[in-house]
Amino acid sequence: MNFQVGDIVQLRSGGPNMTIESCEGDDVRCVWFDGNSREMALFVGATLVKSEGTVGYL
Numbered sequence: 001m002n003f004q005v006g007d008i009v010q011l012r013s014g015g016p017n018m019t020i021e022s023c024e025g026d027d028v029r030c031v032w033f034d035g036n037s038r039e040m041a042l043f044v045g046a047t048l049v050k051s052e053g054t055v056g057y058l
Contacts, residue, residue, distance in 0.1 A: 003023055003028055003048065009051055010048065011049075012048065012049055016032045018032040023045070027045070028043050
């Protein structure tokens with residue numbers, strides 16, 4: 001699946017809605033909030049699906 005910066009995604013296995021911050025090859029960097037804490041992680045694109053949800057920002 002082709003992802004773009006700003007897309008809202010979720011892991012195929014579930015979890016929080018995340019915003020795509022950058023894409024490089026198969027690597028997708030996502031950000032999300034856990035309470036007031038901003039989290040970030042790098043995922044393989046094949047493990048993500050687009051989400052209909054929203055992500056809140058502080």
